[in-house]
Amino acid sequence: MINQIKPYLIQALLSEFIIDKKRKYADKKRIKNNLTHQVTVYLAIDDPYSYLLLQTLAELKDRYSLEYDFRTVLNKPTEMYPAPEMWTDNAFQDGVFLAELYQLAFPAQPPKISQQQKLIATAQLLHYELQPRYLAKALEIFSSYWQEDNDTLASLIDPVIQSHSECYQQHLLSNEAMLKQHGHYQSAMLHYGGEWYWGIDRLQYLEKRLNxxxxxxxxxxxxNQTHNILQSDNTLPVANDEKSPLVIYWSIRSPYSYLGLLRAKRLAAHFQVPLVIKPILPMVMRRMLVPKTKRMYILQDVNREAAALDIPFGKVADPLGKGVERCYALFEYANAKQLGVEFLLTYAQAVWSKGICSETDAGLKHIVEMSGLNWFEAKQYLDDNSWKTWAQNNLFALYQHNKWGVPSFSYENTTVFGQDRLLQIQHAIASSHQKS
Known part of the structure; x- marks a missing residue:
């Protein structure tokens, strides 16, 4: 009974009506208390997304008369960052791409800064939080850190703070506790009127709201990156199998994978390249932690991404467990019928936008038949566990690309994590085609 009601509850919570009500309430409360448009900003000195975001905040402040409440953070919760070294490498790769896209400052190589320097720079930032002109002062520290200008960085640190950095540990822990209390877990975050906006990638939603x-x-x-990405289906000829494929590492339990598959399909169709999907088990089914805070933010974030991309989303029937197993058990059958992509896309649409319970035979039958497959044939494969081997092999292949999460996309020598980076894949395919 709960599983039948849950999709409708999630759909209601993510509805435009509820979101609009919450926003109006937050603004009414702000006006009643005679408050300015205050944005809480969480920044970490070693976070590429924080450095890029910091460079945009002065312009945003002037345009919308914002007031910032800066909160310096540093420590990454282990349950939120399952592969911290890969995350660090990926974040730097993203920083290079985003800096070029938006013409911001960013180094060509990661800075070699000691842990002690990082802690001292963080202490200085914490000290500045309680003084005027944090934005300008912080930008100096971030710039010298990321450009590996050790002399300038040293000159910006007060000697008293350098020798007493431990005095700022409680201040740091307080900021990190506040971040968690308000419902998030990472830096480069803006919190305004009850909603979160991550780095440059989500600034467009804050801009629209303030407009x-x-x-x-x-x-x-x-x-706004989305105007550069192909948004509509194309009716070009079938892909040439001799061309390099666009590979997507994917999970039926990832709503970002749902968006990513639909968009990757459009890219592959436009450039006439094969699309290869490599499903892997979701993190929870690999005995990893995915805290509730993270799950809730992901649903809210995907909801607005889907709306911006005009993709149906919100009536959610989580396929965790049996739903995932049944999906993967039928994937090879669907592939043999040349309907692998269509099957996974139909399945994803069913569980992420239509509230269809895929763990039931009635729900799965609907998905199978909507994919163009035969239910009588398909159900004979439900007890086939061979998928457990290839799912783990796909995970190993993902690790070989120095990526850990889904969706990840790979084309020739370019591999990116997240559907936010499909523009980078689009550039890679276009560049390859120009050379050939």
Missing amino acids: DLHPSADKKILF
């Missing part, structure tokens, strides 16, 4: 609150504001959106 609605400022009738006289210039309605421009400065930080």
Whole structure:
């Protein structure tokens, strides 16, 4: 009974009506208390996304008359970062791409800064939080850190703070506790009116929201990648199997994978390249932790991403467990019928936008038949466990690309994590085609 009601509850919580009500309540409360548009900003000195975000905040402040409450953080919760070294490498790769896209400062190589220097720089930032002009002062420290200008960095640190950095540990822990208490877990986050906006990738949603609150504001959106990405299906000929494939490492339990598969399919169709899907088990089924805080933020974030991309989302029937197993058990059968992509996409649409319970025979039968497959044939494969071998092999292949999460996309020498980086894959395919 609960499983039948849950999709409708999630759909209601993610609905435009509820979101609009919450936003109006937050703004009404702000006006009643005679408050400015205050944004809480969480930054970490060693986070590439924080450095890039920091460079945009002065312009955003001037455009919307914002007030910032800066909160310096540093420690990464282990349950939120299952592969911290891979995360660090990937974040730097993202930083290089985003800096070029938006013409921001960023180094060509990661800085070699000691842990002690990092702690001291963090202490200085914590000290600045309680003084005026944090933004300008922090940008100096971040810039010298990321450009590996050790002399300048040393000159920006007060000697008293350098020798007493431990005095700022409680301040740091307080900021990190506040981040967790308000419902998040990572840096480069903006918190405004009850909603979270991550780095440059989500600034467009804050810009749109503030535009609605400022009738006289210039309605421009400065930080929007989506207009550069192919958004519609194409009717080009079937892909040439001799061309390099676009490979997606994918999970039916990942709502980002749902968005990513649909968008990758469009890219592959446009450039006439094969699309190869390599499903892997979701983290929970690999006995890893995915805290509730992370799950809730992901649903809210995917909801607005889906809306911006005009992709149906929100009536969710989580396929964790049996739903995942049944999906993967039928994948090879669907592939043999040349309907592997269609089957996974139909399955993803069913569990992430239609609330279909795939762990039931009635729900799975609907998915199978909507994919163009035969239910009588398909159900004979439900007890086939051979997928457990190839799912783990796909995970090993993902690790070989120095990536850990889904969706990840690979084309020739370019591999990226997250559907946010499909523009980078698009550039890689276009560049390859120009050379050939």
